[in-house]
Amino acid sequence: MALMRASLGRREVFFRKSDGSVLSGPLHSYWRQDTRRCSPVLKTTDLRSAYKQFAIRPEHHRMCVVTLKDPADGLTKGFICRVLPFGALASVGQFNRFSRLWQRILWELKLAAASYFDDFPSVEVRALAENHDSSVKAALRLFGVDWASDKDLPFSQTADVLGVRLDATDTEGGVLRVKNKPERSKEIASSIDKILADGCIDPKQIPSLFGRIQFSESQLMGRQGRLALAQIRWLSSARHRHVLSSLDATVFRSLRERMLEGRPRELQALPVGGLTLVFTDGACDKLGDKFSCSIGGVMYRVLPTGSYETRAFGCYLDESIVEQWAGLGKRHLIGPTELFAVVAARHVWKDFLNDQRVVFYVDHSGVLSAMIKGSSRDDLWRSILLHYECADSLGPAISWFARVPSKSNPSDGPSRSDWRFPVLGEYFEDRIVCFISGRVLKVTGQRVQG
Incomplete structure (x- = not known):
């Protein structure tokens, strides 16, 4: 393993011993003469x-x-x-x-x-x-x-291991790609096609289908398809045929797309990028018969050079979307608002989060649970999570979700028109394009420089 890392890096062999001391030296000429020997x-x-x-x-x-x-x-x-x-x-x-x-x-x-x-x-x-x-x-x-x-x-540089195909051909980039075996993907996609064509799912079909899908998904550990898996798991206890709703059909199509066209999981052999922390929050106030909902987000990045960068957004949700949510009979909209903030951050900062390790911090327990599981029993929440699946499918982030106390959440301010929060290094403000309506959302304000 040390030879592989050395051939990809600075041509030096590096070991950290159990006592903390370091043993290092130049890579031997035998390995430097032909780097394919180390592939x-x-x-x-x-x-x-x-x-x-x-x-x-x-x-x-x-x-x-x-x-x-x-x-x-x-x-x-x-x-x-x-x-x-x-x-x-x-x-x-x-x-x-x-x-x-x-x-x-x-x-x-x-x-x-x-x-x-x-x-x-x-x-x-x-x-x-x-x-x-x-x-x-x-x-x-x-x-x-x-x-x-x-x-x-x-x-070989490609091999089938435990039901998945490993591809180590990209030695220059130091990337190992993992994907499902083509025959397994086609088999699962065929079963999903039948469900979509019938417009319903029979509980008798679920055990075999769920077993195959769960095994395939566990090998890749991706987000896309989580909603369909949760739905299948819930339906496994049903006694009668379940007629698919439009949302059900959409999540099953997302799973089918993952099986046939999903991007392979990419594992970097060398460390890339730095540390990324994303904080999101939402605010919801009732003004007469209507709700006013706003979201905020703050991202702190430690760049590979060791310098810092801070990015932030704060905006009001589209009134038509808020009215649609209120029309569902919900007494309060803080839950979907906070969930919307997480998905908005994943969309607007995709260039910084794709294929990267990132920690998301939220202060809403329900949103935290939904993001960890990748699903929810509430149809509104599931429809929002579906947009997260779509964003993550383009470049799956290695995400960790954790809770932060509200008073320690720097994104609480931008969500409430208060832009006084800690900034590290260079500072940028981003505008949010609603991933549902496609419209640019109105900002809650901006930070006063200086």
């Missing part, structure tokens, strides 16, 4: 009939008997399992003991490898790939473990 390659070693390679203790055979009725004579007969039975809950836990042991053995051989049941993904530099593969095979033979040679592929 990462991947593969997965799969065991053959993994459970059948592990016997059950003879004294435990009596606890591993499968009984079936013989169709020939109608008699019930017992079949003794002498190896770990596939599908048994205990088999998973017991086999994972070996799986984790094997991972540790590979680590002791100084090989970069992981374990996932009977699959063992590995990464290596191209120049050492053959040695890595030979070491793994020698260890397997030594322990008497058989691998699936018919599925065994050589190290």
Whole structure:
């Protein structure tokens, strides 16, 4: 791993020892002469009939008997399992003991490898790939473990691992891309197409569909598709066919788009950018029979150079949108207003947040919960969250959401026409274009410079 980082960076090997001291030096000329030698390659070693390679203790055979009725004579007969039975809950836990042991053995051989049941993904530099593969095979033979040679592929810069495809071809940019396997994506998209064509979803379809989608989404950890997943999870307890609303159809189409055309998740091998903190807030006051809603946002960035930058916005929500929300019969609109502020910040600052690590701070518990889950049972909130999914799909941010006390929230001021808040480094004010109506929103004021 140090060689890969060195080849991408300043051609120096850098280690921080356990006592805090640093060990560093120039990259050896062998690696500098041809940087392709340091390029990462991947593969997965799969065991053959993994459970059948592990016997059950003879004294435990009596606890591993499968009984079936013989169709020939109608008699019930017992079949003794002498190896770990596939599908048994205990088999998973017991086999994972070996799986984790094997991972540790590979680590002791100084090989970069992981374990996932009977699959063992590995990464290596191209120049050492053959040695890595030979070491793994020698260890397997030594322990008497058989691998699936018919599925065994050589190290490559692209590899299918655990249902996803890893792409390490962009060595210059130091980017690892992760996406679902094409056949899995097409299979899920076909099931969604059928739901959309029928205009309803049958609870009997949900377990298999939800399992496949959840596995695929968990591999990529993206935001797009969260609303559809939450809807499917909620419908799994329904007893009758559910007719899709227009919002339901939209979120399912978003999930389908994610499966077929979604941008691969990009993981940076080298640190990029600096620290980004985003604070948002909303204000809602009732003026007679109407509501006046406004939002504010403040972003603090620590740039790669170490300098600081502050950006802010404050504006009133479009009156037509506020009236539409009020027409839904809600007694107060502070919840959707604060949620709108988070989504507005994601839209207006997309150039700074796409593919970056960012911490969002909000002071509304309901909004915090909705952003963490990526969904809500309220249709209005779900419609706003859908716009966050759309913004995030263009360049998924690695987001963390946390609560900040209202008195410590610097964006509270801009949301209430008070632009006195802490500024670090250069300062910029941004105008918000409503992501629903497309109109430029009226500002609550501006900061007095000097």
